[in-house]
Amino acid sequence: MKDSLLNYGLEELKSILIKRNEKPFRAMQIFKALHSGLGFSEMTELSKTLRENLSEEFSAQTVKIIKTLKSVDGTEKFLFLLDDGNVIEGVLMKYSYGNTLCVSTQVGCRMGCKFCASGLHGLVRNLTAGEILGEVIAANKYSGGKLGEDRKIINVVLMGSGEPLDNYDNVIKFLRLLNDKNGLNISARNVSLSTSGLVPKIYDLAKENIPLTLTISLHNPFDDERAKVMPVAKRYKIGEILSACENYFNKTGRRYIFEYVLIKDENDDVRHAEALIKLLKGKPCHVNLIRLNEVKENNLKSAADKDAYRFLGLLEKGGLSATVRRRMGADIDGACGQLRQRYLDENKREETNE
Numbered sequence: 367m368k369d370s371l372l373n374y375g376l377e378e379l380k381s382i383l384i385k386r387n388e389k390p391f392r393a394m395q396i397f398k399a400l401h402s403g404l405g406f407s408e409m410t411e412l413s414k415t416l417r418e419n420l421s422e423e424f425s426a427q428t429v430k431i432i433k434t435l436k437s438v439d440g441t442e443k444f445l446f447l448l449d450d451g452n453v454i455e456g457v458l459m460k461y462s463y464g465n466t467l468c469v470s471t472q473v474g475c476r477m478g479c480k481f482c483a484s485g486l487h488g489l490v491r492n493l494t495a496g497e498i499l500g501e502v503i504a505a506n507k508y509s510g511g512k513l514g515e516d517r518k519i520i521n522v523v524l525m526g527s528g529e530p531l532d533n534y535d536n537v538i539k540f541l542r543l544l545n546d547k548n549g550l551n552i553s554a555r556n557v558s559l560s561t562s563g564l565v566p567k568i569y570d571l572a573k574e575n576i577p578l579t580l581t582i583s584l585h586n587p588f589d590d591e592r593a594k595v596m597p598v599a600k601r602y603k604i605g606e607i608l609s610a611c612e613n614y615f616n617k618t619g620r621r622y623i624f625e626y627v628l629i630k631d632e633n634d635d636v637r638h639a640e641a642l643i644k645l646l647k648g649k650p651c652h653v654n655l656i657r658l659n660e661v662k663e664n665n666l667k668s669a670a671d672k673d674a675y676r677f678l679g680l681l682e683k684g685g686l687s688a689t690v691r692r693r694m695g696a697d698i699d700g701a702c703g704q705l706r707q708r709y710l711d712e713n714k715r716e717e718t719n720e
């Protein structure tokens with residue numbers, strides 16, 4: 367697989383050009399063209415020789431949209447093809463204030479959470495910074511967006527397949543490129559990063575000076591029960607995660623969010639609500655209750671709507687700030703990793719049919 371020019375910042379592009387005895391001012395043209403979603407053949411401001419020369423060593427765009435699915439609620443799901451044949455997915459959610467894109471950060475995931483389709487077959491590989499950025503560029507172009515003020519994606523959430531903090535360096539590089547004023551110029555304030563709770567990396571992130579919204583997948587207030595659905599909970603205890611969040615808040619001033627996927631009879635009891643209140647009361651945080659998107663590969667069931675709202679009522683009564691997340695795109699395999707899994711299943715079926 368060729369290295370993509372999308373992995374590089376403006377200064378790095380300049381050095382690449384200088385090495386080829388080209389004028390460094392071309393770097394800005396190339397950067398803007400790349401971030402607008404153009405391929406080499408469309409960069410007509412550049413000479414043919416330069417384009418050919420660059421394309422021998424590098425690729426331009428890193429992902430291709432090979433399938434889109436549209437939900438009745440407007441949510442759109444993309445299947446992206448990578449240069450090495452792997453596929454990943456992204457979800458575009460439409461809100462009154464603008465579009466939010468949910469991106470994948472890895473092909474698969476090694477965390478193995480029981481309720482999640484992304485972890486079913488472990489980690490295949492990390493995405494490069496240019497590939498994660500490529501998801502945003504492709505979705506923005508698809509939606510008719512351009513650079514800067516004219517972009518059509520307002521917010522980005524790192525909540526697709528993969529554990530972003532398990533691909534730390536590429537994710538940080540991606541965030542800096544996303545924020546570049548000559549590119550999409552999406553600021554950290556419009557970015558949420560969701561993690562299963564890799565404590566040392568949360569401390570590292572706090573030092574990066576990227577004030578994004580940190581989101582923690584909590585899903586249970588008791589360490590032992592949490593470890594039954596999230597193997598990573600054996601490594602990092604909830605107390606350690608909370609200290610890391612507090613440090614994050616002190617460094618960035620950003621309130622943090624806990625995600626809590628409600629699974630029927632697993633984590634939706636009154637005692638769970640009470641323990642959550644005890645853990646989180648008075649902290650600068652918010653709890654996002656999510657109804658499980660049921661995955662056919664396991665037997666876990668979603669809490670019923672009325673139970674989700676009863677749980678919400680308990681948290682609110684206990685003084686927590688909480689919401690039940692709107693179900694989006696449930697009719698199009700909305701949950702993390704489900705579309706990719708379906709695609710892999712279907713392709714496997716085709717192979718065995720042959």
Ligand code: SAH
Pocket residue numbers: 481482483524525526527528529530560561562582583625627656657658659660661701702
């Ligand atoms: N790996 C990171 C980010 C990707 S998962 C993390 O775990 O936080 C993003 C969110 O989707 C997490 O909160 C995860 O718990 C949730 N999720 C995964 N599978 C789900 C499912 N089947 N239904 C609802 N939410 C799910």
Ligand code: SF4
Pocket residue numbers: 475476477478479482483484485526527528529562583702
């Ligand atoms: Fe990985 Fe997140 Fe899925 Fe867990 S929920 S397996 S950490 S993608």
